[in-house]
Amino acid sequence: xxxxxxxxxxxxxxxxxxxxxxxxxxxxxxxxxxxxxxxxxxxxxxxxxxxxxxxxxxxxxxxxxxxxxxxxxxxxxxxxxxxxxxxxxxxxxxxxxxxxxxxxxxxxxxxxxxxxxxxxxxxxxxxxxxxxxxxxxxxxxxxxxxxxxxxxxxxxxxxxxxxxxxxxxxxxxxxxxxxxxxxxxxxxxxxxxxxxxxxxxxxxxxxxxxx
Numbered sequence: 741x742x743x744x745x746x747x748x749x750x751x752x753x754x755x756x757x758x759x760x761x762x763x764x765x766x767x768x769x770x771x772x773x774x775x776x777x778x779x780x781x782x783x784x785x786x787x788x789x790x791x792x793x794x795x796x797x798x799x800x801x802x803x804x805x806x807x808x809x810x811x812x813x814x815x816x817x818x819x820x821x822x823x824x825x826x827x828x829x830x831x832x833x834x835x836x837x838x839x840x841x842x843x844x845x846x847x848x849x850x851x852x853x854x855x856x857x858x859x860x861x862x863x864x865x866x867x868x869x870x871x872x873x874x875x876x877x878x879x880x881x882x883x884x885x886x887x888x889x890x891x892x893x894x895x896x897x898x899x900x901x902x903x904x905x906x907x908x909x910x911x912x913x914x915x916x917x918x919x920x921x922x923x924x925x926x927x928x929x930x931x932x933x934x935x936x937x938x939x940x941x942x943x944x945x946x947x948x949x950x951x
């Protein structure tokens with residue numbers, strides 16, 4: 741099969757969303773310069789004093805300003821079962837407990853991943869556990885992504901929300917670990933970055949709609 745640029749971007753974006761996640765149109769790949777900027781961030785984001793695994797070789801950080809109420813952004817992000825309604829790559833999402841999202845809450849969600857040069861097409865199942873949460877301020881969760889022929893052993897994901905002039909500054913940072921993804925750190929970092937950029941784009945678009 742011919743390895744065209746659109747096909748590579750689609751595969752990369754879907755793979756990136758394995759752990760967090762989101763596959764809408766980005767209009768281009770994350771550049772090596774952007775990935776390098778992410779790896780050189782001076783201090784990782786935190787939630788209640790806990791961060792990503794800053795020593796992990798694969799990690800990425802980005803942010804966006806959303807012109808919408810913090811309450812709306814927080815609701816979209818923490819109502820995990822609604823993710824499929826505004827994130828196209830999220831095929832399903834189910835809480836494994838009840839009530840508001842809180843410490844030790846768990847949820848399982850899935851995303852399809854097309855075939856790449858080294859891995860088959862599969863559906864990744866991600867089981868995430870919330871470790872830290874501070875309403876309207878931050879979230880931190882982690883979990884593995886497992887599919888047929890593709891596995892990310894663990895990912896730690898931190899979100900920060902800060903009200904500023906013009907809206908809410910949403911910052912996010914994540915790392916991946918595992919032999920399969922660490923076998924090609926630059927590509928994995930690029931994929932992770934594309935997923936986070938897409939997630940923020942979808943969150944911004946949805947939150948700003950009808951504000």
